[in-house]
Amino acid sequence: INSAAATARCQDRVAMAELARGAGLPFARTRFVGTPAELAAAGEPAGPLVVKSRHSRRGDLVARADSAVRLRELAAEWPEEPVVVQDFLAGSGWDHKVWVVDGRLFAGLRRSELAPEGGGETLPLPPGELPADWRALALGVGEVFGLEVYGVDLLDAGGGAPLLVDVNAFPGIRGQAGAPEALAELALRTGARAGRRASENGPE
Numbered sequence: 001i002n003s004a005a006a007t008a009r010c011q012d013r014v015a016m017a018e019l020a021r022g023a024g025l026p027f028a029r030t031r032f033v034g035t036p037a038e039l040a041a042a043g044e045p046a047g048p049l050v051v052k053s054r055h056s057r058r059g060d061l062v063a064r065a066d067s068a069v070r071l072r073e074l075a076a077e078w079p080e081e082p083v084v085v086q087d088f089l090a091g092s093g094w095d096h097k098v099w100v101v102d103g104r105l106f107a108g109l110r111r112s113e114l115a116p117e118g119g120g121e122t123l124p125l126p127p128g129e130l131p132a133d134w135r136a137l138a139l140g141v142g143e144v145f146g147l148e149v150y151g152v153d154l155l156d157a158g159g160g161a162p163l164l165v166d167v168n169a170f171p172g173i174r175g176q177a178g179a180p181e182a183l184a185e186l187a188l189r190t191g192a193r194a195g196r197r198a199s200e201n202g203p204e
Contacts, residue, residue, distance in 0.1 A: 048088035
């Protein structure tokens with residue numbers, strides 16, 4: 001459904017941040033720092049950091065580091081992994097997961113995996129309960145990145161303002177009523193359009 005180019009833009013977190021911030025989206029400040037070993041060599045961090053693999057994929061590194069000791073642990077576990085860092089935002093301790101399928105919103109709440117009690121199941125959140133600017137931001141991501149199916153992670157940046165911290169072109173939309181049907185409908189429409197174009201162009 002998504003183009004290869006659009007998907008690639010979401011797999012490199014440096015490119016992702018540059019595109020989002022260049023378009024005026026409130027994306028978390030993201031800095032490429034080399035490997036965890038290079039980051040650890042810089043000594044004690046000025047404040048809590050979120051350390052992420054530069055290249056987004058299943059099982060990638062996403063961890064909170066509050067001290068040089070933690071950075072050295074990450075360096076031992078991920079010695080050659082290219083990473084980026086974002087400043088840790090405490091927020092409410094909940095991540096807002098928003099998924100979009102062809103302009104249709106689905107949403108959920110999940111305890112931040114960076115919090116001590118983090119992780120667990122995603123609680124359903126009716127999209128209508130999201131503030132209008134949060135919904136507009138989620139839809140705007142699709143326009144900027146050229147995506148039809150995607151997920152975004154949003155945090156409360158203070159005062160109710162949303163902060164975008166990640167974009168996923170391969171979202172796992174679990175437990176969302178209507179999402180499988182919306183995805184199937186989009187796939188069928190996309191396939192039908194491709195078939196019509198092939199028919200109109202005829203054999204070469």
